[in-house]
Amino acid sequence: MHTVNGMAVLKEKLYATDDARWQASVERDEQADGAFVLAVKTTGIYCRPTCPAKQPKRENVEFFAVPDEAEAAGYRACKRCRPKGEPMGAEQVKAVETACGILDSAEEPVTLVELAAEVGLSPFHFHRLFKQVTGLTPKEYFEAKRVERFRGEIATGASVTGALYGAGYGSASRFYESGAKTLGMKPSLLKKGGTGLQIGYALIMTRLGWLVVAATESGVCAIVFAETPAEAPELLKARFPKASISEAGEAMQAWVEEAARYVEMPSRGLDLPLDIQGTAFQRQVWKALQEIPVGETRTYSDVAREIGRPEAVRAVAGACARNNISLAIPCHRVVGRDGSLTGYAWGIERKRALIEGEKREDD
Numbered sequence: 001m002h003t004v005n006g007m008a009v010l011k012e013k014l015y016a017t018d019d020a021r022w023q024a025s026v027e028r029d030e031q032a033d034g035a036f037v038l039a040v041k042t043t044g045i046y047c048r049p050t051c052p053a054k055q056p057k058r059e060n061v062e063f064f065a066v067p068d069e070a071e072a073a074g075y076r077a078c079k080r081c082r083p084k085g086e087p088m089g090a091e092q093v094k095a096v097e098t099a100c101g102i103l104d105s106a107e108e109p110v111t112l113v114e115l116a117a118e119v120g121l122s123p124f125h126f127h128r129l130f131k132q133v134t135g136l137t138p139k140e141y142f143e144a145k146r147v148e149r150f151r152g153e154i155a156t157g158a159s160v161t162g163a164l165y166g167a168g169y170g171s172a173s174r175f176y177e178s179g180a181k182t183l184g185m186k187p188s189l190l191k192k193g194g195t196g197l198q199i200g201y202a203l204i205m206t207r208l209g210w211l212v213v214a215a216t217e218s219g220v221c222a223i224v225f226a227e228t229p230a231e232a233p234e235l236l237k238a239r240f241p242k243a244s245i246s247e248a249g250e251a252m253q254a255w256v257e258e259a260a261r262y263v264e265m266p267s268r269g270l271d272l273p274l275d276i277q278g279t280a281f282q283r284q285v286w287k288a289l290q291e292i293p294v295g296e297t298r299t300y301s302d303v304a305r306e307i308g309r310p311e312a313v314r315a316v317a318g319a320c321a322r323n324n325i326s327l328a329i330p331c332h333r334v335v336g337r338d339g340s341l342t343g344y345a346w347g348i349e350r351k352r353a354l355i356e357g358e359k360r361e362d363d
Helices: 006-014 018-026 067-072 090-105 112-119 123-134 138-155 160-166 172-178 187-191 229-239 249-264 280-290 300-306 313-321 348-362
Strands: 037-040 045-047 061-064 198-206 209-216 219-226 244-247
Touching: 018 037, 018 061, 037 067, 045 067, 061 067, 090 112, 090 123, 090 138, 112 123, 112 138, 123 138, 138 280, 198 219, 198 229, 198 249, 209 229, 209 249, 219 229, 229 244, 249 348, 280 300, 280 313, 300 313
Parallel strands: 198 244
Antiparallel strands: 037 045, 037 061, 198 209, 209 219
């Protein structure tokens, strides 16, 4: 705290030692907010002393007077308690919601300057705020919504060309410049329901049963659990009904082995190229799930608040249910309001085993 006033001096005296800071963190002392931040070595994240996340072990914590010092030491800000700056206010969320409404209906890209002017903020502040709330830049959000419209046009029977123009691309070349990566497949394949899309898969036995990793030419599109090897292609066919699915053999062995190691040692992380296919909202939720630290859980309400949509709890649950890439997008870390293990596509027992295994490793 660099502001010299009576309150600042008082706080510096109250929380002058690490022991006092630790005690304030354990008690979630609201008076300690702004006096210091605590950084967790095992996660690389720094938080407010009142952060509602799981209490870390004392030996894994160090303290800093201000967020800039924590960041200089290599830590990044917690997205749950937002230690850098004031907590998100209703007016800020409303500004982002207004901007999202503009982007939802826009047929042409809207500049950052234009969007910021509409909500009465500076371009720099608005850009940072928008990404903080949605997890995407305004440009990324607009592109995701435009691809979503393209999918909708295709679903109603429009031709590929008609769908491209209907979604506001103006030309096929503009789509390939900006939207093709988000789509995850060629538009002609989407028109055919995925017909001709090549998906290869490999599987391996883990402590939780057979683990199946499937990929398109763009990256991993599914990580699922199967009861038997024979069930693997059936599970993938249910998710990609018109794709061509075949066992990849050695070509994907490294990826499936990495996924299996992750089941045993989640703290290692999972570094795989992903082909994530979903709506703008689903991708927003899935990105929030990827930011939940190993060994921690969040409720559906927590995730809804994290993405700036506190009223969208049921929609968040729906996005979790539609996640094809388990482990890499850890929907198993989302639990009920009372901490209960709610539905999981691969069974509650697997969900419990994943959560308990991550907590044991974190301890």
